[in-house]
Amino acid sequence: MKPIASKTAEETLALGEAMGRLISQGMSIALKGDLGAGKTTFVKGLAKGLGVSEEYYITSPTFTLINEYPASPFTLYHLDLYRLSSSDELEYIGFDDIIDDNHVIVVEWPEILKDISFEFDIELHFQFDEQYNRRISIFASGQPGINLLSKLFL
Ligand SMILES: Nc1ncnc2c1ncn2[C@@H]1O[C@H](COP(=O)(O)OP(=O)(O)OP(=O)(O)O)[C@@H](O)[C@H]1O
Numbered sequence: 001m002k003p004i005a006s007k008t009a010e011e012t013l014a015l016g017e018a019m020g021r022l023i024s025q026g027m028s029i030a031l032k033g034d035l036g037a038g039k040t041t042f043v044k045g046l047a048k049g050l051g052v053s054e055e056y057y058i059t060s061p062t063f064t065l066i067n068e069y070p071a072s073p074f075t076l077y078h079l080d081l082y083r084l085s086s087s088d089e090l091e092y093i094g095f096d097d098i099i100d101d102n103h104v105i106v107v108e109w110p111e112i113l114k115d116i117s118f119e120f121d122i123e124l125h126f127q128f129d130e131q132y133n134r135r136i137s138i139f140a141s142g143q144p145g146i147n148l149l150s151k152l153f154l
């Protein structure tokens with residue numbers, strides 16, 4: 001798929017919101033890309049689309065590692081694993097407790113999850129681009145992810 005150009009933070013928010021609105025089952029989403037590329041910005045939009053109350057201000061879960069935002073029918077779990085040095089630490093942050101259920105899990109810096117063979121339904125790659133400011137590539141694997149992307153680009 002051709003990458004999506006995002007010239008402003010608002011465009012990245014809108015992409016997240018559109019995806020959030022279309023989610024109709026538990027979903028895991030990986031957000032890859034350099035510092036400041038727009039991952040947390042995307043999560044803010046995603047939260048809005050999922051119906052997370054606007055009372056919640058979406059911040060980087062830099063110290064907590066996992067932020068939980070209630071929404072109906074899906075709870076949103078926002079993880080930032082930048083500071084995790086080993087997958088052994090996943091146990092301490094309660095990762096196992098959130099993966100089985102019908103939740104939406106969105107993970108910044110997901111690379112370490114490879115060590116435990118955790119699979120994502122959707123993966124987004126955020127890149128800097130001189131012309132367009134940001135370039136966002138989206139990949140799906142498995143039927144739930146493919147269905148979501150086909151609805152998003154209908
Ligand atoms: N097209 C764009 N998409 C997203 N953010 C943009 C865009 N243009 C400018 N920005 C700005 O870039 C910054 C992106 O920060 P954000 O916290 O979303 O990055 P991040 O990828 O989560 O970084 P980190 O890896 O440090 O968590 C914000 O200040 C945002 O306003």
Ligand SMILES: [Mg+2]
Pocket residue numbers: 039040041060080108
């Ligand atoms: Mg971030």
